Amino acid sequence: MSARRIFARPARFAAIAPYVWMVLFFLVPFAFVLKISLSQTAIAQPPYEPVFDLTAGWDALKSAFAALSVDNFRLIGSDDIYVFAYVRSLTVAVTATALLLLIGYPIAYGMARLPKNWQAVAMVLVIVPFWTSFLIRIYAWINILQHDGLLNQILLALHLVSQPVVWLSTDSAMYIGIVYSYLPFMILPLYATLAKMEPVLEEAASDLGAPPGAVFWLVTFPLSLPGVGAGVLLCFIPIVGEFVIPDLLAGSNSLMIGQTLWLEFFTNKDWPVASAAAIVLLVVLLLPLLLYERLQKRQLEQGR
């Protein structure tokens, strides 16, 4: 009993802390954005109305509430620009995440099967690019991919192409940039689950008559699913909202939703529409999260 009294309070505080954090830094700002998304744009400071003024009295507040509308959401639903941007964002995110998984899985698997001291070296090699600013690394890619850049020089020297290839301002460049930037986020969770997995399980599978391919698909891959899920989410969600890489590496004829948001905010100064677009994006991103959670729960229940 006394042990409980001693430890209960700090433990309870620690348990509450994440909720306090969520309310302060997620729910409150979210409420602001939600309110702005229901407002109308105006040439004013701030650039929207109505403005809730708690000092103006009850009636003013009531009429401010009445002035809120869902017009911005209707606009987003009906205007092709936004729909295309969402579709493009999702397509890019799905493609890039699939590429990341295809490239990241073998790397993570190889790392997990290295001798212990080499694993630490490999880990550092994966993390080391983070020590350089993200923007600088993307600019480095511009340098590599430009007309007389390193990539074209190599391709020409190897006689793989006869003319310099146009890389910049193409989707290929964007995918190269995204896969390069997000690879560590795919590798690290995969590596963590694969390194934890006992190699003896693979031996047991082959002992029971499974050829190497079957060992992978029946044992290794299913057991690494938590890592796959974490890696996919860690990459997919930020890629959907990615703004910098498509802006610097891809062409300007089709925009991702992050770029559209930026335009609305800073070029059009239309905060309400931008906020509405942000909220739709959040809902779109919540869906895969909920799905993942449902899947995990079902897996747990199957075990009962």
Add this chain to the structure above:
Amino acid sequence: MTDELPRTDAAANAGGDAYPAAGQPLLCIEGVAKAFGAFRAVDGVSLEIKAGEFFALLGPSGCGKTTLLRMLAGFEAPDEGRILLGGKDIAQALPHERPINMMFQNYALFPHLSVRDNIAFGLKRAGMARAEIATRVAEMVALVKLEGLEKRKPDQLSGGQRQRVALARALARRPQLLLLDEPLAALDKKLRESTQGELMELQRRLGMTFIIVTHDQEEAMTMASRIGVMKSGKLAQVASPRELYEAPRSRWIAEFVGDVNLFDGESKLRDGHRLVIGTRDAGSLVVAEPREPVGAGRLAVAIRPEKVKLSRRGPVSEAGHETAINRLDGVIADICYLGGTTTYKVKLDTGGMVQASVANSARLDVDAYSLNQHVVAWFTPDDCVVLQS
């Protein structure tokens, strides 16, 4: 119904070779060696295992017994030598191509699969029909008494239940040869003892060939019909448990298997079929002449503690005065009560120590000795083993 189990159908996976009849050689290991870098883990092992045998590979950790087992399973390829199973060299065959299954230390159950799917895993890989798999799994579940737990995942089972799943999974394919890597090491003592009995029962009933790897000599003695003792990558002796204990071939084996008193000395003279050996710590000892002649030079006399008798004045058995030529006077220096037996350490007047293990055949300790009591320790020449030192 499990009594009706056909003995093995693994012969089918081996390409139609007939499974040898019980007592015929099944597995021949010929001069097998495996090195890891400069370390020779297995160093020229040759061994023949007969069909239907329960064979134990016994040795301290690092002696190469696990490496040898892993070569039989196919996880390591030998650098030298041949491994013949039913006459066919399988040394370079991959694990999934061998009609051999293994029960792993710590079981290696697939955590994402239920008990049923764990057992069915090997059957599915063999391309068995669905209905047949269901029947076989049910058979296996009944065999290891896991009824009602088929849908559980491994982490919802106790240690003993997990051990049974591992056994059922390894037996399901009816392999020609079952390898067991320290199968009982993770169980507590009571469960280990009952499981030993069940494993032996099962092996006899299925008529299968088992090779077990263990560092626990008691486990090997209890279960195996033959034991191969390994030391530094080599087989030191292959013998029945009784022979291993009563006629160890070297000083090291005598010490590794069970407790033993060892007296170093030199051969002094031959007296008919008796040998007199002068020892440093226990004076002259008379021993029966060993079957294999011992050379001159340094020898050791080994005598098991339970064969050393104690008495207050001298040999007391009827024939004692003629046979108990070895009598050593001393005082009790240490008493270790173990329940069924008591081990006394006797400090000999000649300077050495001798251990005697005495059965506690009466509940009241009228016969027990006390510390510092003068006693006579005696034993017959036939109970001694002469070893090259």
